[in-house]
Amino acid sequence: xxRAAIVAPARTPIGAFGGALRPVPVxxxxxxxxxxxxxxxxxxxxxxxxxxxxxxxxxxxxPCVGRWIALRAGLPIEVAGMQLDRRCGGGLQAxxxxxxxxxxxxxxxxxxxxxxxxxxxxxxxxxxxxGAHSGSRTFHDRLDRGRERAQPEDRxxxxxxxxxTAENLARRYGITRGAADAYALRSQHRAAAAWESxxxxxxxxxxxxxxxxxxxxxxxxxxxxxASATAEGLARLNPVVDGGxxxxxxxxxxxxxxxxxxxxxxxxxxxxxLEPIGFLRGWAAAGCEPxxxxxxxxxxxxxxxxxxxxxxxxxxxxEVNEAFACxxxxxxxxxxxxxxxxxxxxxxxxxxxxLGHPVGATGVRIMTTLLHEMHRRDxxxxxxxMCIGGGQGIAAIFERD
Numbered sequence: 001x002x003r004a005a006i007v008a009p010a011r012t013p014i015g016a017f018g019g020a021l022r023p024v025p026v027x028x029x030x031x032x033x034x035x036x037x038x039x040x041x042x043x044x045x046x047x048x049x050x051x052x053x054x055x056x057x058x059x060x061x062x063p064c065v066g067r068w069i070a071l072r073a074g075l076p077i078e079v080a081g082m083q084l085d086r087r088c089g090g091g092l093q094a095x096x097x098x099x100x101x102x103x104x105x106x107x108x109x110x111x112x113x114x115x116x117x118x119x120x121x122x123x124x125x126x127x128x129x130x131g132a133h134s135g136s137r138t139f140h141d142r143l144d145r146g147r148e149r150a151q152p153e154d155r156x157x158x159x160x161x162x163x164x165t166a167e168n169l170a171r172r173y174g175i176t177r178g179a180a181d182a183y184a185l186r187s188q189h190r191a192a193a194a195w196e197s198x199x200x201x202x203x204x205x206x207x208x209x210x211x212x213x214x215x216x217x218x219x220x221x222x223x224x225x226x227a228s229a230t231a232e233g234l235a236r237l238n239p240v241v242d243g244g245x246x247x248x249x250x251x252x253x254x255x256x257x258x259x260x261x262x263x264x265x266x267x268x269x270x271x272x273x274l275e276p277i278g279f280l281r282g283w284a285a286a287g288c289e290p291x292x293x294x295x296x297x298x299x300x301x302x303x304x305x306x307x308x309x310x311x312x313x314x315x316x317x318x319e320v321n322e323a324f325a326c327x328x329x330x331x332x333x334x335x336x337x338x339x340x341x342x343x344x345x346x347x348x349x350x351x352x353x354x355l356g357h358p359v360g361a362t363g364v365r366i367m368t369t370l371l372h373e374m375h376r377r378d379x380x381x382x383x384x385x386m387c388i389g390g391g392q393g394i395a396a397i398f399e400r401d
Contacts, residue, residue, distance in 0.1 A: 003266040004099035005276035006398065008040045009368035011259035012207050014356040015119070016223035021256040022119040023209055026055065027062050029258035030069035030115040036205040037111065037260050038073075041274055045074065049107040051081040052098045053260075054090030054114035056359040057121045057142055058083060065115060087150070088321065089285065089386040089394035090114055091259065091363025096283045096396065098263035108268045113260030114361035118143060120256075143254070150390035151290035162389055163251070165293045166324035167244045172292070173330045177245040180325035181234040183339065184250035184353050187322060191350030192227035199349060203372050224253045224356040250325040252352030259364035278371045281381070282308050283396035294327030296393020297385035298334035304395045312337065315397075316379035318345050319366050321386045322352035331385070348373060362386070367398065374400055 012033055015021030021029070030053060038045055053066035062068045067081030086093040091114030098112035123139040147161040159165065169175070194200055206220035229249070237247040264274055284307060286299035297320060305311060312318070312335060320328050328347075332339055339346070349355075349369055352362065363386055370382045378400075385395040 001103040002105070004102050004280045005264045005266050005269055006095070006278050006280065006367070006371060007262035007264050007274050007276050008037045009203070009259070009261035009277065009364070009371055010036050010040065010205050011203055011361070011365045011368045012205050012257050013219050014222045014224060014358060014365070015219065015256035017254040018119050019223045019256070020209060020217070020219045021117070021207060024117065024207060024256070025062070025120065026065060026115045026117045027068045027072045029117060029207065029256065030065065030113060030260070031072035032207055033113065033205050033258045033260045034069055034073040034111055037262060041262060043262070043272060043274065045079070046076050047109050047272065048075060048079050048111055049109055050101065051075070051079060051111040052084065052094045053081070054084050054086070054094040054360040054363065055116060056085055056087050056090055057116060057118065057146065058085065059122060069115070085360070086285070086392070086394065087389045088323065088359055089363055089388045089392065090360045091365065092283070092367065092384060092386055092394050092396055093363065095261070095263060095280065095364060095367060099280045102263055102265040108265045109272070110263045111260055112263050112364065113258060114364045115258040116358040116360040117256045118254040118358060147389060156290050159291055162293070162323065163240050163246050165291055166246050166251070166327050167241055168292050169294050169330035170245050170326040173333045175245065175326040175329050179329060180245050180250045181231060183325040183329060185229055185231055185234060187347065187350040187353040188226045188229040190348060191222070191225045191354035194349040195221065195225060203368050222355050224255065225350070225354050245326060246324055250353065252323050252357035255356035255358040257356070257358035257361045257365060259361050259368050261364065261368065277375055278398045278400045281397040281399045283394065285392060285394045288391045288393060290391035293389055293391045294323055294387045295330055295334055296387040296391065297331045297395055298393065300393035300395040301335070301383070301385060304397065308397065310397060315381050315383040316345065316377065317348065317370060317373060317382040318342060319347055319351065319370050319382070319384045321357065321362060321366060322347065323357065323387055325353060327387060371398060374398065
């Protein structure tokens, strides 16, 4: 099969929950980054054959968000679009799905991306369709409800949300509050250092946010980074669950963002005048117990490494999405390595705790950061992994020639 090249990956800044990007709907976030990918490459939009976008909190305001984004970005009406959801792994799945399309010959050029505006996730009711004759009706917060309903309750019991799954891993692997806070502090300081050194400048697409009065404001920086974070400040935060170790300081944020790239068949690169930043070497997804969903990268990586004959030692850079600090440390324990053994290769510019976790966009955001850093370091292999609500993991290896 043809190799799938990744071209011009880019992302928006990551907005805080209810922050600067709150007024921007998902179709505009996605369109902004798609337009920028095409501008950077100079590619004729008519060459794009499909637009594959992940979104985990979809609704009927923008059904089939990939098609919506294609049209909003000004692509020809002949360009198709689709939407997929593998929860936290959706963005990476969008890249993998686009890669399979070009590897198999179903397409030559595909836009792959992910988008989420968690600030605009709605409340909804399942009680109203056939009328409300008397009594009260329930409205669900789709954000909370999606975490509670991530698995069949009649089979696995009630799981209150992702925090419970993180606490389960902390107990199983003996992870302390101090270790979790120390990891979270490193994430914040690494992200802050990356911004100060200009590392993110080439991957971030500024977003213009309209205002009711006055000129639009331009958002060009991640809002969740806390350069001033201290160990003492993190230690003062109360755990979310009594007796637990997860706090607002050592867990990921809720965010708004979009990210995208071109996925192109290798034999078309020269004809189209495109320069790849890397290639998708392989990917795998695997299931795990829903109550310990954060351990998902362990079986996913085992499956991927067995398929490709790779090892953790082969990886120049490693990304583990930071849903929770204790979840990252549990994954390392599951791999049989210590943080101090891989820390210089792991999440070198921070991740979900510091940068944020805009669920459907995160997989492409991580890939974007990873590939740009691989380019800077002239690295050969990079590993990206994600845990997934409901009990899954996904992993991918990217390579540079």
